[in-house]
Amino acid sequence: MRTINVPIILINLQDDGFHLLVEIVVFRQKILVVLDTGASRSVFDMAFIKTHLSEVEYSEESQATTLFSTATTLQAVIPKLKIGRLALTDYETVALDLESVNQTYGSLGHPEIKGIIGSDILLKYDAVINYKKMKLYLYAE
Structure with a gap:
């Protein structure tokens, strides 16, 4: 089993908590995403996915009800997604309006995000977050 370590960026939400960001590569672009252990699955920004629709398979937009709201979603397949040295191919995702x-991030002086990495990836790759070293560790075979 190989260990993949990815640097984490900690952002302060005006002393009301913190978010963790990681840089990943999607559509050969480096983007920032939120690392969210409470998210059931990973999602990407709908506008970002739509700009690359010629590169992805997608289904029609649909309504999805979450615990807190009803949102329009888009299902897509991302050909290649890289988190550090971990490369995922044909990753099936959902796109939401972020x-x-x-x-909110902009008003706080933080960078734009293009997605959220959730528990579908974190659980599958036995993720460990080390706050002292500011690293995300993933384990792949």
Whole structure:
């Protein structure tokens, strides 16, 4: 089993908590995503996915009800997603509108995010977050 370590960026939400960001590569672009252990699955920004629709397979937009709201989603397949040295191929994802998240981040002086890495990936690769070293560790065979 190989260990993959990825640097974590800690951002302060005006002393009301913190978010963890990691840099990943999607569509050959480096993007920032939130690392969210409470998210059941990973999602990407709908506008970001739509700009690359010629590169992804997708199904029609649909309504999805979450615990807190009803949102329009888009299902897509990302050909290659890299988190550090971990490369995932044909990754099936859901796209949501993350504009309000980015507006809040912008108002706090934080960078824009293009997605959220959730428990589907974190559980599968036995993720460990080391706050002291500011690293995400993933374990792949």
